[in-house]
Amino acid sequence: MPEYEIAALAAGAGYLTSTLRMWIRVHGRTSTARIRSRHRSEMIRGLPSGSRIMDEHDRIIVEVGGPRAKEKQGDSSVIVGD
Secondary structure, eight states, rough: HHHHHHHHHHHHHHHHHHHHHHHHHHHHHHHHHHHHHHHHHHHHHTSOOTOOOEEEETTEHHHHHOOHHHHTOOTEEEEEOO
């Protein structure tokens, strides 16, 4: 087998490995974000009105039934942000 064929196969294998590694990394981050969001939603549903949660990882504050929520949508609203 000529050297240029070996080099081409090695480059192709490297490209495929790099692409697979990137896909696995992105898929893992997406799955983690989805799981964190689902867990946060379930936790918020169980909180009483007036509770406040600060998620340091996503840098958000969630207020359950806070004063702004009562003005906008009613007593059981959730505000994300700030």
